[in-house]
Amino acid sequence: MKNEDEPKDKRLKGGDAQKLTMAEVAKYVGVSAMTVSRAFRQDASVSEETRKRIMEAVDALGYVLDLSAGSLSSRRSGFIAALVPSINNSNFSDTARGITDALENTGLQLLLGYTDYSAEKEEKLIEAMLRRRPEGVILTGGSHTDRARRMLDKAGIPVVETWEIPEEPINHVVGFSNSEAMSLLVRTLASQGYRRFGYIGGTTARDTRGSQRRSGFLKTVEELGLGPGRAISFGVPPITMEQGGQAVVSLLERWPDTEVVLCVSDLSAFGAIMECKRRGMNVPGDIAIAGFGDYEISSICHPSITTINVDCYGIGRQAAARLLDALQGSGEATGDEMTLTGYKVVLRESTDRGGAR
Amino acid sequence: MKNEDEPKDKRLKGGDAQKLTMAEVAKYVGVSAMTVSRAFRQDASVSEETRKRIMEAVDALGYVLDLSAGSLSSRRSGFIAALVPSINNSNFSDTARGITDALENTGLQLLLGYTDYSAEKEEKLIEAMLRRRPEGVILTGGSHTDRARRMLDKAGIPVVETWEIPEEPINHVVGFSNSEAMSLLVRTLASQGYRRFGYIGGTTARDTRGSQRRSGFLKTVEELGLGPGRAISFGVPPITMEQGGQAVVSLLERWPDTEVVLCVSDLSAFGAIMECKRRGMNVPGDIAIAGFGDYEISSICHPSITTINVDCYGIGRQAAARLLDALQGSGEATGDEMTLTGYKVVLRESTDRGGAR
DNA sequence: GGGCAGAATGGTATCGATAACAATTCGAGG
DNA sequence: CCTCGAATTGTTATCGATACCATTCTGCCC
Known part of the structure; x- marks a missing residue:
């Protein structure tokens, strides 16, 4: 035919x-x-x-x-590569937006990739990106395969790791201690009188920020002499809203007297709260619940959700600014290569001690 | 120094x-x-x-x-450009993920850009992208500036418009009629006995999908003889959760007897529901509310939210598949260039007619 | 043994822009 | 009127890979 x-x-x-x-x-x-x-x-x-x-x-x-021709002769690709675990998570898409905004009018273009929380996938993506000869790289987290580190090193371009404080930074860092942030939340709630703490997060293997939050939780509960923390692992990170709901049920079955549950992210906290309400429990009356990340949902939700606010957008902007600095060769006192970004506890209805509602 | x-x-x-x-x-x-x-x-x-x-x-x-050298001589950049209105909206990030997944192992790389719902920004981005000589382009929607159309035409590469049915398609289309989808929702709810319909959306200028939904709403309410629809415009698209809450308040002040409110997206619906609960109103007992897009939040929320499920991820996959087809020059019967994607009404608690709770 | 197909490899021109340097123009100052 | 320097424009080589064609080398068949 x-x-x-x-x-x-x-x-x-x-x-x-x-x-x-x-x-x-x-x-x-x-x-x-x-x-x-x-x-x-x-x-x-x-x-x-x-x-x-x-x-x-x-x-x-x-x-x-035609920039592909231009970049060959000028030896400047005009690309910045950035890798985030997931783009469907608004925390990371806020960071991506921060990077994009900071790059506006610099003539640099963002090459974005998703690692799916996998170091192997990250390695592959790094290689794919480096083939485009980016002028700088922004990564999420500090866990990378050896080969990834070698490739980055060899590339001789500035690298910024974000969202956490790596033990062995490659180059620049723009982030905060997830463990200390979670610790702060525990202490704050403990100072309000909460005693029996539970924790919900994904299994630890992949999401390093998640496991840092978990260990921050466990360590602090211990330090405060509040007995062993009650921690539940549920599902592969990123843990969904639905899994948050399932996890809180397991947790309460196992430790019915839990007073407050901290979640690895607002999304699972939201799922947990909704599941509790569905089962006729009162939040915070019967059980208090807090999240992490201060997603939009948390201020809107009823009850509004106590959480840690992290400057996602700012992380992106600062990471990009860091790269731009490095690229301008503004040698001036390369100085400290670590930028700590702020976070703060946001107390809302979901852990309100008076909370009957 | x-x-x-x-x-x-x-x-x-x-x-x-x-x-x-x-x-x-x-x-x-x-x-x-x-x-x-x-x-x-x-x-x-x-x-x-x-x-x-x-x-x-x-x-x-x-x-x-070094692919920049390679693409110059082979005259194949290995890029696919995709533009979405916003990456912070999980509907579009799902589409982006669909594209990424479909491109895996094809040797093609995604160049992603955000238009912020602005045709001018889209035009700029299209130009920036074309400078990289992508082998295909995926756009959201069918409204583009004249210059954008000319550039794309001149580029001589396949273009896929997604998420709606443009009046004058450039080339390929993978989408659905937002107007008909909203119409279906109105009819479904009307068949359940709802009569006094309200609508919440952003101002119409920028978000073409939003205005198509709105006009589908108005047309259908009219057709069903349910009097003029009560439509509120609130804020610049994309309308946020918070704005959804504010809008529902305005709407109920103006038309206190409204029975059911349809929202341009689940996000504003969620905001509206939470605001109602905060004010002591019962959803759906006192007022029923529905959204659009079937975001994760809608199935988890309590009450769960009636909505239109759209195959966001599938739109991305199919759009990419369309491009791949076109690139393989599989001339075979270029056939119809329109791929209609499905949608369906998902009835949930927020419009439950028995709904007291 | 000659011829030949096919696989494996090499040589050279080229993709389309830019770097580096050369050349030209123009006006001011001496 | 000539010289000099800044501003503007042109010429040529080059970036690093790939297309295209040529070449070498096998092994096989008549």
Whole structure:
């Protein structure tokens, strides 16, 4: 049924040759290609008049600069690579947005990848990204495969690790201690009189920030002499809202007298709260619940959710700013390469001690 | 305070020259650069033995392929560009994930951009993307500036518009009618006996899908003879959870006898529900509320939220599949270029007619 | 044994822009 | 009128890989 002569077009609607080059624009205007190239950069010395003529021609012909050619000769790809565990998590997408915003008008473009919380996938992505010769790399967390570290090292470009404080930083760090943040939440709630603490999180293998929060929880409960913490692992990180609901049920079955449950993230906290309400329990009257991350949902939810606010967007912005600094070679006192970002406890209804509602 | 002789390193930890080229790998192994290049592609004819030796050398030297050079000579960038309105919205990040997944193992890499629901920003991004010479483009929606359309046309690459049915499609389409989907929801609820319908959405200028939903709502309420719909515009899209809460208050002040409120998205529906509960109203007892998009939150929330389920992830996968088809030049009967994706009403507690609770 | 197909490999031009340097123009100052 | 320098523009080589074609080397068949 196939017609042999039929043009094997893929598209080609109004599409003419489309293989327009700088040289052709140059010929059209009557200048050299080099001048056209200069006209595209604001710093270059081209007379205003010439630039105007060139840009008119560019417009008329529909020419679009080819950066892949440009980056080969200039040896600057114009890419920044960033890897986040998941883009569906609004904490990380806020960070991605921070990076994007910080990169605006720098001429740099973001290459974004998702690691799915897997170091192996991260390694693959790092290799894929490095093939594009990015000028800098932003990673989430501090756990990487050896090969990943070697590749990054070899690449000789600035690297920023975010969202936690790695034991052995590669280069720059923009983050905070997840363990201490969780510890602060425990202490704050303990000071309000809570005694029997439970914890809900995913299994520990993949999500390093999650396991840091967990260990911060356990350590602090111990330190405060509040007996062993009651910690439940439920599902592979990232733990969903639904799993949060299931986990709180298990936890309360096992330790019915638990007074307050801390969750690895607001999402699981939300799931837990909703499940409790569904079962006719009162939050915080019968059980108090807190999360981590201060997602939008937590201030809106009824009851609103106590949590730790983390500056997700700022992490992105600062990480990018860090890279830009490093790229500008502003050697000035490379100084400390660690930027600590703030976090704070946000007390809301879900742990309100008066809480009957 | 600056030391002039101080090496102006930017990083350079273990970083040696890092300017390793294929030719050097070739010399190291004792073959030509061409053979090394072939070794990197699975289709090429290189003896297994040679490839093995080359790959060992690559490993030993830490060489990483340079795709910017490769794409210049092969005239294939290996990029797919995708633009979504916002990445912080899980509907679109699901679509992005669908695209990413579909691209896995194709050797194609995703260039992702956020338009912030702005056609102007979209135009800028399209230009920025085209400078990388992507092999295909995936857009959200069908509203683009003229210049954007011209650039895309000129580029001569396949384009897929998603998430709606444009009046004048550029090329391929993978989406559904937002207006009809909303209409279906209205009819379904009307058949359950609801009569006085309200609607909450953002102002119409930017979010075309939002305004299609709104007009589907108004048209259907009219058609069913349910009097004029009570529609409130609140804030610039994307309307937040908080704005959903504020909007429902305005709506009920203005039309206190409203029975059911439909929202442009689950997020605003959630905000509306929480605000109602906060004010002591019962949902669905006093007021029924429905959303759009079937976000995770809607099945977890208490009450769970009636909504329209849209195959966000599938839209991404199919859009990418569409592109891959077009790229393979599988000319075979280019056929219809419109892929309709499904949607369905998901009835939940928030509109339960028996609903006292 | 000659010829030949097919696999494996090498040599060279080239992709489209930019770096580096050369050349030209123009005006001011001596 | 000549020289000099800043501003503007042009020329050529090059970035690092791949396309394309040529070459070498096997082994096999008549």
